[in-house]
Amino acid sequence: MKRATQLIHGGPTVDLQTGALGVPIYQISTYRQTSVDHFSKYDYARGDNPTREALEDTIAVLEGGTRCLAFASGMAAIATTLMIFSPGDHLVVCDDVYGGAYRVLSTIFSRMGVSSTFVDATDLTAIEAAIRPETKGIYLETPSNPLLKVTDLRGAAEIARRHNIITLVDNTFMTPYLQRPLELGCDIVLHSGTKFINGHSDVLCGFAVVRDKELGQRIRYIQNAFGTGLGPQDSFLTLRGVKTLKVRMDQSQQNTHAVIAWLQQHPRVTAIHYPGLPEHPGYTIHAAQSDGPGAVFSFELDSYETTKRLLENSHLAAFAVSLGGVESIISYPAKMSHASVPKEERERKGITDTLVRLSVGLEDPDDLIDDLRQAIG
């Protein structure tokens, strides 16, 4: 099945009882049982809900996994999945990891005895050099947030296999439509489904997807024990969003290219970070492991004044947290997604006070460019 078809028909789409062309919203907490010895697969909605399950099955197919678990948010997916590690375990993490993931790793998990070393993951030797006897996993984002740095996923997975540890990849920026880390040898794919997968800026949700059944069972155990699963209404809306993932992503990507071509000519724009540009250091690797550069990029402006003017005067691109919606969203990583990273560390990583991130939506690119022109001035 081709990808566009898979998005529509990949999961269970017809309700067997009624023939309805969509899964019903099971707004339910519990299920009547008919036997004392054998409980039905459905016994309590924290553990199993058919609406959530339809979404999970769909994402599992798209990512080429055997099992997907859906969570109340991307952070709930990340935090729940990280609970598979034990005190004493160590992780190697890409150094510009999303601020929310950095926060749980550096505060909550470090206190529970799971330690992390942050490395420049564009450099495979740096990843391997950080591995210690107690290292149990490599945690990556590629392209990363907000600098769009690229990690060679096949290479990282190969290192992980050699050391008998697992690879976790946050695939939020790409979605399975553009990149499938499990097919490249990685073990766990994580998503903030809030972003491109749902795509309408109207739902919080997260996913963990695996190929290995035993690993899937372990994450599923914690999802049920912790009760961090996604509610039925939000599951339904996300399934609905997935159906248009391809057409949205195709258009957003095309718009991104138009906007970048314009920004490249602008005298106040000093740098553009986007893996679709041939001069991007990760261009070749990214092209070899994905089907497109996506619709998020960041760029640097000549001064803080220009940056502030742009953020406050853009009308079409909403100045807000989040990304990946039908609406373009402009954000300021230093104060938003990476606000929880200490300032010196932030600056060292290149997340400066003149860096702006743009998630390109479905508006006409000419309108977006006009808007940016009047805002930058």
Place this chain on the structure above:
Amino acid sequence: MNIATQAVQIGLEWDTRTGAVTVPIYQTATFRHPGLGQSTGYDYSRSGNPTRQALEDGIARLDGAARGFAYSSGMAAIANLLLLFKSGDHLIVTEDLYGGTCRLFDKIFTQYGLSFSYVDTSDITAVTAALQPSTRAVFVETLTNPLLKFADLRAISAFCTGNDLLLIADNTFLTPYLLRPLDMGADIAVYSATKYLAGHNDTVAGVVTVKDPLLAEKVYFHQNSVGAVLGPQDAWLTTRGIKTLGVRMDRQQENAGQIAEWLAAHPRITRVYYPGLPGHPDHALMKRDAGGFGAMIAFEVDRHELVEQILLKTRLISFAESLGGVESLITFPEVQTHADIPPEIRARLGINNVLLRLSVGIEDCRDLIEDLRQALEG
């Protein structure tokens, strides 16, 4: 203001633009900023969503708390609270805990270096005897599941204050309508809102209320960081459910009292656990401290074969997990809700193969009794 009145008022002051008398469902992930360094008070729904906040503020008012927090399930709420502790910390907890809570403590948090002593928290001497130098908190179910033991929160609170311990009360079975744990000295109350608060067996949700603003700030840090928050649709349904908490609870309690008496008089029933019965050991204490006895009943039948007969023959009363909804539900704790408790502890507590748990709904009591009668005798 009376709790029932406060419950109806939740969300009422909300929509200032239209005057709508219920809070809108804000199905949104993010919020547009008016300018650099400015915020409407909402940035990202994981950090704060107006629909969820209406529920959080409402439950905080019902409990007399500084702040309330809503989670994707009752277990997510408890798991988030456990993150307040660190490796090496010890907690004193109720021995006949809900199986899901027990699983979370024993299978997950012990792995991260927390330890737990299981005691009968309706016995204050058992609580004090469990104190260790590393004890940081006492976690009690105010009315326990499934054996309906009632904790003397004031006495436990005095012990906690004297030893610098946090007191966390799981008040799921009673709700603020019948007991306000924070008024009795608890620092934190936690609820599976799936049960009486939402009350319609249609939503999975958890809430936490915190008395002290500084402690609330720490709880918020973990709620936002881990992100196991309640979605807007479920937050709205929970708020909607709370509006009828008073009338539902009144009716459920009244039904439960009558059913408990009927069961106690039935020849095939060998034991009834219901704190509203004068013979229940905590009857007097509960009469003093709580606004009622709740609507949960546990009972033993005279032989195991009757268990299956009752579970499968009841028609109005559904054989299903969960409790607290408008529909009556019956469960078999040994293999359902408490399957995760080690067998030797289950046996010692009395969670055996003849024990059933009944959550009494708002149906006409005569129909419920008739349903039980035909299932028992049929």
